[in-house]
Amino acid sequence: MDSPSDAEAIGRSLDEPEAFGLLYDRHAATVLRFLGRRVGADAAEALLGELFRIAFERRKTFDAARETALPWLYGIGSNLLLKHRRAEARRLRASARMAAADHAADRRTSAAASDARVLFPRVADAIDSLPDAERAALLLFAWEELPYESVAEALELPIGTVRSRLNRARARLRELLEPNGKGRDISR
Amino acid sequence: MKPVDLAKKLRREAAFEPAVLDRGKAALMAAIRQEVQPRRRPTIIPRLPYENVGAALSFLERAFGFREVAAARGVRADGAIDYTMVEFGDGMIGLGAQGAHGAFSPKRAGTASQYITVHVDDIDAHHQRAVASGAEVVSRLHDHLRDYRVYEALDPEGHRWRFLQWLREVPQSERR
Numbered sequence: 517m518d519s520p521s522d523a524e525a526i527g528r529s530l531d532e533p534e535a536f537g538l539l540y541d542r543h544a545a546t547v548l549r550f551l552g553r554r555v556g557a558d559a560a561e562a563l564l565g566e567l568f569r570i571a572f573e574r575r576k577t578f579d580a581a582r583e584t585a586l587p588w589l590y591g592i593g594s595n596l597l598l599k600h601r602r603a604e605a606r607r608l609r610a611s612a613r614m615a616a617a618d619h620a621a622d623r624r625t626s627a628a629a630s631d632a633r634v635l636f637p638r639v640a641d642a643i644d645s646l647p648d649a650e651r652a653a654l655l656l657f658a659w660e661e662l663p664y665e666s667v668a669e670a671l672e673l674p675i676g677t678v679r680s681r682l683n684r685a686r687a688r689l690r691e692l693l694e695p696n697g698k699g700r701d702i703s704r
Numbered sequence: 705m706k707p708v709d710l711a712k713k714l715r716r717e718a719a720f721e722p723a724v725l726d727r728g729k730a731a732l733m734a735a736i737r738q739e740v741q742p743r744r745r746p747t748i749i750p751r752l753p754y755e756n757v758g759a760a761l762s763f764l765e766r767a768f769g770f771r772e773v774a775a776a777r778g779v780r781a782d783g784a785i786d787y788t789m790v791e792f793g794d795g796m797i798g799l800g801a802q803g804a805h806g807a808f809s810p811k812r813a814g815t816a817s818q819y820i821t822v823h824v825d826d827i828d829a830h831h832q833r834a835v836a837s838g839a840e841v842v843s844r845l846h847d848h849l850r851d852y853r854v855y856e857a858l859d860p861e862g863h864r865w866r867f868l869q870w871l872r873e874v875p876q877s878e879r880r
Contacts, residue, residue: 552717608714658711
């Protein structure tokens with residue numbers, strides 16, 4: 517077979533462990549970018565190694581009916597990221613400052629600039645203060661652009677739960693972005 | 705702007721050194737190779753003949769705390785275990801069906817021609833477990849010259865096992 521599926525490669529790695537290297541060749545770059553967006557380059561490099569070693573140890577539990585192992589790897593990564601909340605919060609705040617600066621440069625109006633300087637840090641705080649499970653689902657959806665099915669696979673949840681979790685995350689963001697509580701009245 | 709779109713504005717790529725992926729691959733493959741490296745096997749492995757290898761195996765695991773080396777198991781057409789190996793500490797012993805290689809179980813031969821010494825960390829706990837599992841103790845647990853604490857027991861087919869724990873620090877070279 518020229519190009520085995522992820523499931524076939526994992527199956528083969530049960531007898532020939534080095535066959536697991538194919539999973540790395542295929543997905544490491546994607547997974548590394550995901551980790552980098554969340555915690556920055558240095559922490560991401562360390563986590564990448566940990567993630568693939570955990571995946572290797574758990575390879576027996578991979579559901580062979582799945583076409584690609586990527587959501588499974590995102591899931592392991594999402595769990596690992598929980599131990600790096602501080603790095604994640606730091607990066608969010610830095611990203612907020614940069615987004616505000618970009619925004620100001622775009623508009624070149626002092627009103628927009630000051631709005632952005634207020635708005636983006638609030639978005640960062642709002643994301644940071646989401647419950648872990650909602651933040652994980654929201655960022656897989658918004659940053660990694662995974663469809664609901666893949667978020668569900670990654671977090672090992674029924675798709676309905678993913679939907680309600682994302683709705684809760686949206687509602688909470690809206691709420692947190694409206695300091696006076698006006699946000700509660702905005703219709704969906 | 706919708707909340708998800710605002711969240712998207714904070715998505716920012718991290719800048720990686722180009723070698724990160726290669727380093728990661730090398731580390732992963734090294735970890736995989738180390739993980740699956742078979743334990744170095746001792747250069748001498750005695751093999752004990754049994755009439756019923758399966759029953760002997762389950763007794764040795766239960767009573768003496770040995771662990772089967774699963775990869776070593778050979779099974780006959782009728783499903784019975786033909787041969788296998790057990791390990792304990794850094795030692796290893798094979799169990800095989802009697803008759804092969806001209807060796808017979810003491811149960812059939814009427815006598816054993818050897819006994820086996822096993823060094824353990826907690827002789828009292830080991831003894832207790834063996835007795836509770838039905839091992840026939842043929843030399844009671846006792847201290848020998850303040851050197852070591854020892855007992856001997858038979859397995860169900862009459863192979864004789866001698867378990868001992870040193871009571872003081874003794875260099876490997878002086879042990880017996």
